[in-house]
Amino acid sequence: MTVFGGLSAPCLYLPMPLKQLRIQHIRNLTNVTADRLSRINILYGDNGSGKTSVLEAIHFLGLTRSFRGNQFRHLVQEGETRALVFAQTDSLGAGQVKPLGVERSLDADVRVRYAGESLDAAALAELLPIQVINSDTFDLLDGSPGIRRQFLDWGTFHFDPAFIRLWRGFRRILKQRNSLLKCGKIDPRVRQTWDAEFVHYAEQMTALRQLYIEQLRPGFEQALSALLQGVEVRLLFSPGWDRKRGLEALLTENLERDLRQGFTSLGPQRADLRFKTGSLNAADRLSRGQKKLVVSAFRLAQGALFHRLNNRACIYLIDDLPAELDERHCRQFCEFLEASANQCFITCVDPDLLSRVWQPETDVALFRVESGTLTHRGAPGDQT
Template sequence: MRLVAEKAVPSGLTVLNVQGFRHLASVSLNFSPHLNVIYGVNAAGKSSLLEAIYFLARAKSFLTPRLQRVIANGGKEVVVTGRVQNASGRHQLGVSFTEGKTRVRLNGEDVRSLSEFAGLIPIQVLNTEAQRLLTEGPTERRSFLNWGVFHVEPAYREVWRRYQRGLRQRNAALRLGNESVAKAWETELSEAGEVVTEVRTQFLNTLMTEWAMLLNDWMPHLTFDWRYRTGWLQGESLSDALQKGRSAELKQGFTLYGPHRADLVLVVDDQPVSQRLSRGQQKIVVIALRLALLTLWRQHSANRPLLLLDDLAAELDAHHRGLVMDRVRGMDVQTFITTIEAERVPFSDQAQWFHVEQGRISADERNERGSA
């Protein structure tokens, strides 16, 4: 796997324009390339602002799979645009959703493939539902893994597309009971699948070393490890697995073996983390994983990552909250933090401040004092 560091421009998302997003009033905001603090009472709209940023970066929500829910009551359309400055220059981004259709634009042109667009903003979210990465099943973890590799190894996008294309064709043949066509796609599928697995494994070997180091500092009384389940029997080639499983797959109507069935399993003291640890401890484990990923992205991607921290105080004691914030402070990433108690945000003298009240967002007066 190619891991070549390139010097990134110390910037990120510089401008955000929001229209028709949940209960947020239409607004245009200018952000700091370092730390941005969004404060206000509960239900003011702080999380919705982070969700709007994520919507711009990924054309989806981190709170709901149904984009219709992000449209303001009585509205018909949501539009979020922004300006990103990175190693390749300045880019104008835009995402809209209306009548069940998502439209993505980059520098004035429509984008057909999200991957052409999403590479500009490597983004991670830490919120009260962080432990869902452990509890929601393999699909969530495969998505985490694919996005993680995508921002480290650019060639991964094409080989994953190739694998998905072969998977769709073979599944279609299996549903029709056409064994000869299903067999014909196995070479393409197995070749691409083996490469996908090799790249993922190399990536994980690097990522999980960083993850384990973090947890050794944060929870030294526990022993953490990980397993990567490739999606077929260990010691067997994917080609052999597809050939042996073809009869069963014809009955099921879909492909049972391959990296689309893979899973990342986190363990502590030889037990799954999701079964062994409390909800708060699980959250710490996932925070360590996502911060390890940001570290890796920063080292090996030309584009500077963006971190959304939503209500970090929930379910984290003061000690672990301090450890997390110390780590974030030492990372060269653009950070957005929501909080109810603004005075408790560490290193806030370096921040750009935004106040949210009943959906209205305004730059805080302390920004002017800080720049005076």
């Protein structure tokens, strides 16, 4: 049994964020209800049956948008003008189940109601922490620094409530500094004032990002050794400028270049995470299955740290878990999920292996997905 985050046995009675789900007009799901969600939910069915669409619906519930980053109109069922997802949730883990509904129409109007109150996007993201592991998650290694910053900021946002205010403040100053740079000429006194503000926000938000990564690193290493033996990956944080030198001095030094380019070249907007295997980038060195396990270890470590700090579970949406993995690694992945506190929604085409990997005590349910419908098939072994 995997030992992680202080958990050495399967967690049998952990609070689950989502108890019930109703989905309307998301992709091929017209009106789907799941009344009995478990901690581990396996959605299986043929290609095109609607498995990923169920994950999309849960993502929409937590973030009011698709996880593919494509436009909302692709998420709404063709011919419809609005999508709705409704859940009964014990997201705060306090044993109090409350209704949460997210409705969005094509004219961009979003309505979020939680226990009778309206919520804004940040409050919703805080209420329902969601982690996605799908083929796009490879971007953590292969994609641009901007994508890695999103992973980093998801964690820092949930790590310290001060981060969102600093992040917003910094974005505002950066935008203003860049528009001054685009004008081509800046009064030195005006620039100094903006640079002082810029540095103030930059230092504070970077300190939080750095602290977050330091807290995350041991969990990442533990998760990685549980999922993938024999491969060492070092996780490094790059703040976006050389911190041994003052940012204010660097801004002044780079002013000519910034004026030519019309944007600020150094600062937290250039922060990045680096994954190193030996002296190489993990992206250049690892196989596809190994990459999947590395990005999953990172995601799972984020959920474990979130749980340790907040005593609340994350929701994991894992699309096609067995893809790219052999049976041993698939089993190790499931053991890890079993020993974690997360609520998981896992899709696969063939449920055979994912029906056999759990301890009998673990709260697991199978759902058959067929032409946009969802049928609860009970626990593994209940099927005839």
